[in-house]
Amino acid sequence: MHDPPRGAGAGATRAPDPGGTRRVTLIGVDFGSTTASAVVASAALTRAAGTGRVEIGALEERYRSEMALTPFAGDAVDLDAAAALLDRWLAEAGVEPGSLFGGGAIITGLAARRRNADALAQRIRARLGEALLAVAEDPCLESWVAFMGSAAPLSRARPGEPLVNLDIGGGTTNLALGLAGEVQRTGCLLVGARHVALDPRSRRIQALSPEAQAAFDHLGLRRGPGDPLSQAEAEAVAAFHVTLLEAALEGRADAFAAPAAARHVLVPFVLPEGAAAPTLTFSGGVGELIYAGLAGRPLPEPAHHGDLGVDLARAILASARLTARVATPASMGRATAYGLLRHATQLSGATLFLPRPARLPLRDLPILARLSPASADADLDRAADLFRRSPRGACLEIVLDDLSAPALRHLGGRLAGALRRAGPIPDHPLVLLTARNAGKALGGYVTGWGALPLDLLVIDEVEARGARFVQIGQLCDQVLPVSFYGMTP
Incomplete structure (x- = not known):
């Protein structure tokens, strides 16, 4: 990365380059115990020739804020002053509302322990977008x-x-x-x-x-x-x-x-x-x-x-x-902001199972269980019951080794059976996350190719990394930006 001039505009998501590469805008924001800062970069969404997978690359820093003191008012964060800081950074970076593709913001250290830290996260989310990560105090993240x-x-x-x-x-x-x-x-x-x-x-x-x-x-x-x-x-x-x-x-x-x-x-x-x-x-x-x-x-x-x-x-x-x-x-010095900008967002595989893209974005979905073909029926039943009781929707992490059609069909049937046994199928979304390239097939087998009235999304080629919550952005070039937080030690 080079050092851009202060206030250099980051720009919104750009049109694809002649070779099919699309430029997107990423952000990292850190409100810490003493200082706050932001970094904005543009990146290329490039489709790998060998695998066809879309990847983030060619990262170019476009804006880096001056270090600012985190504003406090007594035992609370000064929300208006913090929001003004963020508004100024976005204006100096030339970031338009809705143009951010990925990255996130985190409130850390003593700032995260102030009584209104969650309110600051809400202010940040209102400016960065519902799909981007914005959390107060997640030490492992x-x-x-x-x-x-x-x-x-x-x-x-x-x-x-x-x-x-x-x-x-x-x-x-x-x-x-x-x-x-x-x-x-x-x-x-x-x-x-x-x-x-x-x-x-x-x-x-x-x-x-x-x-x-x-x-x-x-x-x-x-x-x-x-x-x-x-x-x-x-x-x-x-x-x-x-x-x-x-x-x-x-x-x-x-x-x-x-x-x-x-x-x-x-x-x-x-x-x-x-x-x-x-x-x-x-x-x-x-x-x-x-x-x-x-x-x-x-x-x-x-x-x-x-x-x-x-x-x-x-x-x-x-x-x-x-x-x-x-x-x-x-x-050095801005590791959290750089890490959020570059690594908080993963890209899904291209074989998504996504019948209802209008459902997106989805925010703060809990990851309820980690399941595999070796999981007992009782484990699947517990996960299905937890999903039914989760009003916002929920995620299940699926570990796959065998990607053959019979193996996926068998697992999909078992998941569908557990969902039926749990009671009436709820209206809220269920997201299956898997690191393997099997999204469409697994989604089809779980829903019986439309027979089960389930609002299902299967996101493949992502790693949950032991996280407890996930945020899913809007569809872009047939892939989804996905962020995880609430990580275990």
């Missing part, structure tokens, strides 16, 4: 997109080397272990720069998060809002945070048994048994400071940003464990 936006190219270039990305921002450290470019494990610690808010000049404490208060109590620091925080005390808090990061990377679960340490665990990060020591990469605001220090550049004065970010970066740089094996990714 954030870990995944940060890895994909920062470390994935390095991981693919070193396929046999385990790599952990630590995305350290104002409120959280999102950890993701990857191998050969694929995320294997995720976790999240409430370790970040903004848990202690300071006046940059007087160093008086302006606010403490509950986690910071727990750390202060653990360290015997009798300080609160209005009190000055000495440099030695700030360094003690940063050192405590570093011990938590080191313990997570060393697989020392016992280190989180103490109440103060346990308070900092949002999603446990568990390395596989016998895993080799991973190479580390860093992203996020503190990650930028770490790489500046590794490059020999001077860091700002402590409390320069009104938090402990500089102290935390210096403590990490002083840790032999955290600096023994460090690699430098090409993209």
Whole structure:
């Protein structure tokens, strides 16, 4: 990607190029504990010659916002100010309503813990479109997109080397272990720069998060809002945070048994048994400071940003464990926004089963079960009953090995039988998700080629990646943009 001029227009979805390639617009938006930003890019939908599958490629950054402070009003996000920021970014990028094809927005860290974070997600969705991902606090998704936006190219270039990305921002450290470019494990610690808010000049404490208060109590620091925080005390808090990061990377679960340490665990990060020591990469605001220090550049004065970010970066740089094996990714600082832009959206295969395209888009559908031909009838019955009780509709993930007509016919018949046994067929949609190229055939066998009055959609060649919810966009060149969230560790 090149660095475009500020305010360069991204444009709407363009007409197909002479070779049949269509340009689309993608977006990544991140409202974090301290800062907010947006990235807009254009990409090509290209049909692969060998497989006929439509893929996203030729990504070209068209707009990158200036970093802005996440606007707060007391203990809430300032919704009007946040919406104005987003409106300005979209206007500067030249993005027209309804022109976005994929990507998404995420509210992270301390911003996601404010009481009106869901209301901010609704404001974002109203501007980006119902089909695009817009979620408040999904720690495992954030870990995944940060890895994909920062470390994935390095991981693919070193396929046999385990790599952990630590995305350290104002409120959280999102950890993701990857191998050969694929995320294997995720976790999240409430370790970040903004848990202690300071006046940059007087160093008086302006606010403490509950986690910071727990750390202060653990360290015997009798300080609160209005009190000055000495440099030695700030360094003690940063050192405590570093011990938590080191313990997570060393697989020392016992280190989180103490109440103060346990308070900092949002999603446990568990390395596989016998895993080799991973190479580390860093992203996020503190990650930028770490790489500046590794490059020999001077860091700002402590409390320069009104938090402990500089102290935390210096403590990490002083840790032999955290600096023994460090690699430098090409993209730093905006890993979440880049990851959302490039990786939050998957494309379906071209053999969709989609009798009612007017139903689209579909938003926030739960993935109720993971089924296969080996699943017992009782498993299918439970999934069918859950679908019947889900008023918005629902998804089932289908794992297929045998794509022969007899195998698909048998599974389709079993699914249809379970749906009939569950009671009257509801009007809401059922979506089947499969990684294999079998959408039309499976949909036909489940519905008996129209005999079963089921609002069914089968999306093939997509990976749910352990997610719990899915969003499905409008049909474009016979493929669907699909986004997953609510990922498990």
